Amino acid sequence: MLQIISVWIAGGLTLCIFSFLYGDNPVYKFAEHLYVGFSAAYWLIYVWHFTIKQMVINPIVAREPGAWMLIIPLFFGVLMLSRWLPERYSWISRWSIAFVVGIGAGIIAIGQTQGLLLPQLRATILPLATGNWMTNVNNFLVIIGTVSTLTYFYFSRRETGLMSKFSRLGIGFIMIALGAAFGYTIMARISLLIGRIIFLFGDWFHIIKPL
Amino acid sequence: MNEGKKDLSDWITTINREIIYTIIGLAVIIPILLGIKEKVQISPAVKSAYESIESLNSTDVILISIDYDPASMPELQPMLKAILRHAFGKEIKVIMMVFWPLGLPIGTEGLEEVAGEFGKVYGEDYINLGYRPGDRAVMIDMGREIRNFFRTDVNDVLLDTYPMMRDIHNYNDIALIVGLEAGRWGEYWIQYVGSRYKQRIILGVTGVMAAETYPYLHSGQIEGLIGGLKGAAEYETLIGRPGFGLTGMAAQSWAHIAIIVFIIIGNIGYFMTRRKERRFRIEGRKE
Amino acid sequence: MKKRVPLLITFITGFIIIVSFFVPHRPFGQLETETLIWYAIIFAFTLVIGVDSLVRLHIKHIRKRKKGWWYSIVFFAGFFYCLTIGIISLIQTPNIFQPGTVFFYGYETILIPLQATMFALLAFFVASASYRAFRARNIEATLLLIAAVIVMIGRVPAGYKLWPKLPVIANWIFDVLQIGAMRGILIGVALGAVAMSLRLILGIERTYLS
Numbered sequence: 001m002l003q004i005i006s007v008w009i010a011g012g013l014t015l016c017i018f019s020f021l022y023g024d025n026p027v028y029k030f031a032e033h034l035y036v037g038f039s040a041a042y043w044l045i046y047v048w049h050f051t052i053k054q055m056v057i058n059p060i061v062a063r064e065p066g067a068w069m070l071i072i073p074l075f076f077g078v079l080m081l082s083r084w085l086p087e088r089y090s091w092i093s094r095w096s097i098a099f100v101v102g103i104g105a106g107i108i109a110i111g112q113t114q115g116l117l118l119p120q121l122r123a124t125i126l127p128l129a130t131g132n133w134m135t136n137v138n139n140f141l142v143i144i145g146t147v148s149t150l151t152y153f154y155f156s157r158r159e160t161g162l163m164s165k166f167s168r169l170g171i172g173f174i175m176i177a178l179g180a181a182f183g184y185t186i187m188a189r190i191s192l193l194i195g196r197i198i199f200l201f202g203d204w205f206h207i208i209k210p211l
Numbered sequence: 212m213n214e215g216k217k218d219l220s221d222w223i224t225t226i227n228r229e230i231i232y233t234i235i236g237l238a239v240i241i242p243i244l245l246g247i248k249e250k251v252q253i254s255p256a257v258k259s260a261y262e263s264i265e266s267l268n269s270t271d272v273i274l275i276s277i278d279y280d281p282a283s284m285p286e287l288q289p290m291l292k293a294i295l296r297h298a299f300g301k302e303i304k305v306i307m308m309v310f311w312p313l314g315l316p317i318g319t320e321g322l323e324e325v326a327g328e329f330g331k332v333y334g335e336d337y338i339n340l341g342y343r344p345g346d347r348a349v350m351i352d353m354g355r356e357i358r359n360f361f362r363t364d365v366n367d368v369l370l371d372t373y374p375m376m377r378d379i380h381n382y383n384d385i386a387l388i389v390g391l392e393a394g395r396w397g398e399y400w401i402q403y404v405g406s407r408y409k410q411r412i413i414l415g416v417t418g419v420m421a422a423e424t425y426p427y428l429h430s431g432q433i434e435g436l437i438g439g440l441k442g443a444a445e446y447e448t449l450i451g452r453p454g455f456g457l458t459g460m461a462a463q464s465w466a467h468i469a470i471i472v473f474i475i476i477g478n479i480g481y482f483m484t485r486r487k488e489r490r491f492r493i494e495g496r497k498e
Numbered sequence: 499m500k501k502r503v504p505l506l507i508t509f510i511t512g513f514i515i516i517v518s519f520f521v522p523h524r525p526f527g528q529l530e531t532e533t534l535i536w537y538a539i540i541f542a543f544t545l546v547i548g549v550d551s552l553v554r555l556h557i558k559h560i561r562k563r564k565k566g567w568w569y570s571i572v573f574f575a576g577f578f579y580c581l582t583i584g585i586i587s588l589i590q591t592p593n594i595f596q597p598g599t600v601f602f603y604g605y606e607t608i609l610i611p612l613q614a615t616m617f618a619l620l621a622f623f624v625a626s627a628s629y630r631a632f633r634a635r636n637i638e639a640t641l642l643l644i645a646a647v648i649v650m651i652g653r654v655p656a657g658y659k660l661w662p663k664l665p666v667i668a669n670w671i672f673d674v675l676q677i678g679a680m681r682g683i684l685i686g687v688a689l690g691a692v693a694m695s696l697r698l699i700l701g702i703e704r705t706y707l708s
Contacts (some may be wrong), residue, residue, distance in 0.1 A: 002603060006523030006603055006606060006607040009608070010600065010606065010607050010608075010610065010611040011260065011560070011609045011611070011668075012577025013607075013608065013611045013612050013615070014615045015614055016410060016411060016612045017611070017612060017615035017619065018615060018618075018619070020619055021232055021619065025628075029566065029693055030569065030572050031612055031618055032569075032571040032616075033569040033570070033574065033576065033609070034572050034573075034608065035575045035576065035601065035609070035612035035616070036573055036575060037556075037575065037576025037577035037578075037579075037580070037614060038575070038576035038577065038579065038580045038604070038608050038609055038612075039313065039580075039609060039613075040548075040552050040553070040573075040576075040577055040580075041549075041576070041577045041580035041581040041584065042312070042547045042584070042605070042609065043312060043546075043548070043549055043595070044268065044545075044546065044549055044581065044584075045580070045581070045584040045588070045601075046312050046559070047542050047543070047545055047546055048270075048588075049342060049490055049588070049594070050342045050343060050344070050488065050542075051538070051539055051542035052342075052542075053367075054341075054362075054363060054367065055343075055535070055538070056539065058367070061364065062618070063559055064362075068523045069532075070535070070536075070539065072536070072582060073535070073536035073539035073540050073579060074539055074589070075424035076536075076539075077539055077540045077542065077543035077546075078539050078543065079625070080540070080543045080546070080547055080707065081543070081545070081546065081547065082552060083547070084550065084554070091500045094500070094501075094503075094504040094707055095503060095504055095507060096540055096543070097376040097504070097670045097706070097707075098503075098504035098505070098507040098508045098704060098706075099507050099508075099511055099513075099536070099540055100540055100541055100544070100581070101508050101539060101698055101706050102507055102508035102509065102510065102511030102512040102515075102698070103348070103512065103515055103533060103537040104537075104695075105512045105694075105695035105696075105698040105699050106511065106512035106514070106515025106516050106695070106699065107290040107347050107348065107351070107403070107514075107515055107596070108321075108691050108692070108694075108695045109407075109516060109517065109692050109695040109699070110516060110519045111347065111399070111403050111407075111503075112402065112688040112691050112692050112695075113688075113692055114402070114406045114407065114504070114519075115401055115403060115405065115406035115407070115432075116398075116404025116684060116685070116688045117403055117685060117688050117692070119406060119430050119431075119432055120426060120681050120684060120688075121431055121685070122430070123426075123429060123430030123681075124681065127341070137701055138673075138674045139613075141674050141675060141678065142429070142539040142674060142677050143553070143678070144521050144678060144679050145675070145678015145679050145682065146677075146678040146679075146680075146681045146685070147402065147676060147678075147682075148405065148678070148681050148684045149678060149679045149681070149682025149683065149686075150685060150686060151681075152591065152682075153556040153682065154686075159583045161620045163604050167649035170679070171638055171683070172637070172641055173675075173676075173679040173682075174640070174679045174682075174683070175326050175520065175638045175641040175642040175645070176641050176642070176645045176671065176675050176676055176679065177422065177645075177675075177676035177678075177680050177683075178642055178645075178647045178651045178679075179641065179642035179643065179644065179646040179649070180422050180646070180671050180672060180675075181419075181421075181422035181423065181676075182642070182675045183645065183647070183648070183650040184421045184422050184439060184648045184653070185418060185419050185648070186418075186467070186624050186625075186628065187415050187418040187439050187440070187441065187463065187467070187558070187649075187650065187653060188283075188286060188418025188419045188439055188440075188461070189237065189418075189617075189618075189621040189624045189652075190235075190239065190463055190466040190467065190498070190621050191285050191286045191418065191439060191459060191463065192282070192283075192285050192286070192614065192617045192618040192620070192621060193235075193239050193466070193618040193621035193622075194285060194440070194463065194466075195284060195285025195455075195459075195614060195618065195673075196240055196285075196461045196611075196614055196615050196618040197240055197243055197462070198243060198285075198455070198458065198459070199336040199611070199614075200519050201240070201243060201244065203700075204692035207244065207650075208243060208246065211454065211455045211458060223514075226629065228626045231622070231626045231629060232622045232625075232626070235621060235622055235625045236622075239621075249655035250655060251655055252655075252658050252665045254665070254669050255669065255671075255673070256669075256672075280613065281609060281610040281613040282613050282614060282616070282617040283617075284589050284610070285614070312545070313609065313613070315595045316595045316597070316602050316605045316606070317610070319593075319595050319596060319597065323596070323597060341595070343538060343540045344538050344539070344542035344545070345537050345539075345541045347539045348534035348535075348538050348541075349534075349538060351530075351534060352530075352531050352534045353533070353620070355527070355531060359531055359534075360535065360538070361537065365593050365595065366592045366593045366657065367591075367592040367593075376596050387597060400689040405633025407519075421672075421682050422672065422676060423683075423684070425673065425676065425677055425680060426677055426680050428673075428686055429673065429681075439653075441653050445664070454543055460654065461655070461657055463654050463677055464509050464654040464655050464656035465656075466621070466625075466649070467623070467650045467651060467654050467656065468656055470624075470625050470628050470629075470650065471647055471650060471651060473625065473628060474628050474629060474632045474643070474647065475628045476629070477628075477630065477632060477633065478632070478633060478634055478643075480608045481633045481634075481635075495666035
């Protein structure tokens with residue numbers, strides 16, 4: 001019974017959102033606000049269960065060595081909320097923000113260099129005389145595509161002549177890449193619609209076999 | 212000039228959005244209601260992903276990261292189920308974890324459903340670690356010891372309680388990472404785990420993310436890539452178990468054709484209008 | 499205290515992460531682990547900040563009886579409903595995210611349909627936008643259009659039926675033709691990100707303190 005009620009509510013809410021196709025309306029707004037409210041509380045449950053309980057309280061209760069230290073980041077976490085206090089006190093939230101920013105910056109500097117810049121540059125140094133003409137052409141296109149795109153980003157404004165022509169080639173490659181990405185994006189959006197249609201006609205109306 | 216009178220170019224450049232919406236809706240609904248089945252061609256990227264799991268054996272463990280939520284569920288949930296069916300079919304053990312806060316229940320549902328199909332036992336054949344905040348920090352430190360961040364599983368039970376987890380401590384004990392990605396976490400797995408710990412990775416990504424993930428496949432930083440619903444359908448074909456992906460392929464085809472027809476009509480209208488404007492300009496100059 | 503301490507915290511924490519990458523042994527390895535755990539705990543509260551802002555905004559709407567204020571009541575209805583079923587489930591079971599719990603039913607009934615349908619709407623909008631804006635106005639736009647159309651048709655079964663080479667061409671676009679540009683974009687963004695990270699660690703970039 002609970003399952004049936006659940007499916008009917010879900011189906012009704014699906015139609016509420018689809019009503020936006022007709023234009024912005026109270027039914028859509030109702031559903032939208034319900035969604036935002038529900039997910040906001042959902043996040044709080046997450047923070048409680050996976051952060052405060054599992055990462056802080058449980059180790060302290062289990063008397064793990066040094067676990068009491070975890071109260072410090074918890075305290076800094078709560079401090080983040082002090083940004084809503086009057087200016088006299090709100091500056092204290094900067095300490096927590098500084099902590100998150102510092103570690104985030106360190107992580108990015110290392111990760112982007114080791115995990116993106118170096119391997120991607122290395123993968124662009126490709127052989128052009130492999131004995132297979134198709135591989136040679138493909139490798140050439142990858143090299144030219146990468147270099148001309150970077151040229152477009154970094155030199156297109158200042159340069160004239162050959163350099164500007166080369167950066168224009170970069171625009172061509174960028175357009176092909178954006179076109180490919182756009183084609184795939186359309187595919188993704190249609191897939192999401194397929195998901196809802198299968199729910200409506202399968203789980204709700206039972207016209208087709210639910211998946 | 213026949214001002215006020217609409218000609219063909221005016222008609223085809225001003226199709227109402229209601230008509231477009233209706234046609235797209237029908238293009239998706241009709242094939243689903245008719246139950247039209249389509250076969251898909253296997254792309255090399257999906258084949259490589261399949262081969263990566265195929266290369267593993269029953270002593271191996273894979274880590275599946277659920278980095279999506281209901282917004283991307285139709286694309287990534289079929290991938291999750293297909294990969295789980297492939298892995299459990301080969302007696303491979305599975306660890307699941309989540310970085311996208313709203314993704315845990317759907318990931319858990321998929322895991323429990325497929326584990327049930329194969330009669331797998333929780334704690335012996337698969338485990339659900341749950342969610343942790345701080346994504347990249349978690350990824351980096353799991354290279355030292357998983358328990359630093361996950362002393363317990365999602366049920367609040369210590370990891371060492373489970374037979375499966377006793378010898379699993381870090382990436383050295385995990386054969387392959389499978390990231391199912393709707394956000395940036397796929398890149399994080401590559402950058403912070405693949406590069407730093409030389410970990411094997413395959414990714415299943417949404418269509419929106421597929422194009423930008425290909426450079427990582429080209430550079431060899433990931434072994435395979437499953438992109439969008441089509442990728443899921445390909446994987447379902449490879450394991451010989453049709454699911455949501457293959458069911459949606461006919462609708463996907465019809466909707467794409469409809470959109471392409473709209474693009475063609477729009478462009479015909481555009482060129483007709485341009486020609487008309489040019490003619491008017493020339494006539495105007497003559498007058 | 500207000501500026502110098504945060505700058506010092508940013509510098510020290512960023513420095514620890516970078517140094518421990520190159521020297522992963524004691525004491526830096528251990529220090530990095532502790533720092534990363536602390537980071538994760540503090541980071542979780544950024545979610546709370548988001549929730550906090552939303553709650554404050556809707557309280558303000560109700561108090562001031564702003565236009566459409568009753569939608570804010572709907573917000574709180576959803577908020578407290580989720581909170582209630584979450585707390586009830588937490589008391590009943592250790593894993594509230596397991597199918598079968600009240601919390602899971604709430605998620606399945608409200609969150610999945612609302613979120614999934616919101617994104618499904620985009621299918622209609624993207625179709626309409628393609629018809630209106632996808633024009634072969636110049637060479638660049640034509641390249642974009644051709645690539646998109648080949649990918650759209652080449653990546654679905656209809657493409658193969660139309661011409662068996664279409665999926666091969668679509669795969670070639672992904673595997674070769676678009677790689678260069680995507681890689682260029684990735685490298686460009688990464689260079690910017692690394693530069694910004696170093697500026698933050700060295701205290702040159704301070705906007706996050708304002």
